[in-house]
Amino acid sequence: MLRLLPSFLLLCVACQLAAAFTDGLLPNGNFEQGPKPWQLKGTKVAGRDAIPRWQITGFVEYIQWGQKQGDMLLVVPEGSYAVRLGNDASIKQSVKVTKGVRYSLTFSAARTCAQEERLNVSASPESGVLPMQTMYSSNGWDSYAWAWLAKSDEVEVVIHNTGVSEDPACGPLIDSVAIKQLFPPRRTNTNLLKNGDFEEGPYILPNTTWGVLIPPQIEDDHSPLPGWMVESLKAVKYLDAEHFSVPRGRRAVELLAGKESAIAQVVRTVPGRRYALSFAVGDASNACEGSLLVEAFAGEHTIKVPYESKGRGGSKRAVLQFTATTARTRVVFWSSYYNTRSDDLSSLCGPVLDDVALVSVRYPKHA
Ligand SMILES: *[C@@H]1O[C@H](CO)[C@@H](O)[C@H](O)[C@H]1NC(C)=O
Numbered sequence: 170m171l172r173l174l175p176s177f178l179l180l181c182v183a184c185q186l187a188a189a190f191t192d193g194l195l196p197n198g199n200f201e202q203g204p205k206p207w208q209l210k211g212t213k214v215a216g217r218d219a220i221p222r223w224q225i226t227g228f229v230e231y232i233q234w235g236q237k238q239g240d241m242l243l244v245v246p247e248g249s250y251a252v253r254l255g256n257d258a259s260i261k262q263s264v265k266v267t268k269g270v271r272y273s274l275t276f277s278a279a280r281t282c283a284q285e286e287r288l289n290v291s292a293s294p295e296s297g298v299l300p301m302q303t304m305y306s307s308n309g310w311d312s313y314a315w316a317w318l319a320k321s322d323e324v325e326v327v328i329h330n331t332g333v334s335e336d337p338a339c340g341p342l343i344d345s346v347a348i349k350q351l352f353p354p355r356r357t358n359t360n361l362l363k364n365g366d367f368e369e370g371p372y373i374l375p376n377t378t379w380g381v382l383i384p385p386q387i388e389d390d391h392s393p394l395p396g397w398m399v400e401s402l403k404a405v406k407y408l409d410a411e412h413f414s415v416p417r418g419r420r421a422v423e424l425l426a427g428k429e430s431a432i433a434q435v436v437r438t439v440p441g442r443r444y445a446l447s448f449a450v451g452d453a454s455n456a457c458e459g460s461l462l463v464e465a466f467a468g469e470h471t472i473k474v475p476y477e478s479k480g481r482g483g484s485k486r487a488v489l490q491f492t493a494t495t496a497r498t499r500v501v502f503w504s505s506y507y508n509t510r511s512d513d514l515s516s517l518c519g520p521v522l523d524d525v526a527l528v529s530v531r532y533p534k535h536a
């Protein structure tokens with residue numbers, strides 16, 4: 170038995186190498202392995218294959234923690250290194266996946282100088298453009314999620330800065346590129362909504378303390394938050410219980426851009442039947458203090474749920490009862506107010522939403 174063990178281990182290493190990637194940081198996804206000294210001109214990376222596991226095009230810089238740009242200190246979110254995508258620059262890696270399965274991509278990005286930056290992210294042949302208009306987190310870094318359906322067993326994951334600015338070096342810093350397999354959530358007999366507890370969603374890097382932004386779906390069909398769509402203009406934030414106060418389970422969402430970021434799901438309903446939409450509203454323990462207000466909609470029915478936040482976590486439950494008037498009812502949540510963190514007035518924050526359930530209710534007949 171003991172003599173068999175080493176060869177068994179070897180076999181398993183081999184089978185892991187051949188298997189499709191499922192969850193976590195891509196190989197050298199945090200760019201800790203960098204170019205050789207002769208493959209760098211200052212900070213500019215010279216050579217398509219200079220960064221192990223990646224292929225680059227255009228003006229890509231290799232950035233070390235603490236490096237200065239003018240009077241700005243460049244901070245790297247994970248480890249000691251990150252890359253910067255200048256004008257029309259891209260990074261790319263081939264990843265083995267499983268055809269027909271949905272995946273989400275998570276990466277961290279920070280703007281450096283350009284006012285408005287857009288990244289074209291793709292997993293061949295699908296792509297989407299993510300705007301990074303607003304900095305939500307206090308250290309300048311945010312993580313973004315995007316999702317796609319694998320059309321083959323190998324995809325090229327590309328992050329491309331499509332912007333062109335006067336200074337060719339201007340462009341976002343990128344770090345911590347990870348992917349995660351998504352499992353399509355199902356309705357259950359206790360909840361007509363899918364993924365009502367938000368437990369299924371994009372990868373959150375264990376060492377990032379600022380959650381993941383789920384951008385509005387401007388042109389994509391696949392949501393990194395299965396079952397849900399982010400409507401309107403701005404992102405919602407996906408939170409983990411490791412770094413935030415979450416009403417139930419391991420995950421929740423923060424509605425951080427007022428009525429500009431709404432989260433929605435369409436459910437089949439029977440006209441004339443009574444339903445109860447229940448949910449938890451709270452704060453993430455992230456210094457989001459003051460009066461928070463969540464508005465929930467089920468078709469034309471609505472409820473406003475106020476929540477007084479001390480910024481230290483907590484939640485309450487609310488229920489919207491309604492009679493369906495159509496065969497499909499749109500369930501929508503948004504924050505009525507714009508809130509900012511008391512420890513950083515430039516960081517948007519908002520109420521936390523979790524544990525959303527829709528059930529059909531029957532009333533006992535009155536005598
Ligand atoms: C984004 O990149 C993909 C793949 O390179 C490309 O097919 C697509 O046209 C690009 N989209 C935009 C808006 O540039």
Ligand SMILES: *[C@@H]1O[C@H](CO)[C@@H](O)[C@H](O)[C@H]1NC(C)=O
Nearest residue numbers: 194199247248374375376377
């Ligand atoms: C997270 O940080 C810890 C402590 O700094 C480190 O040991 C660990 O390797 C990091 N994990 C990842 C995935 O980078």
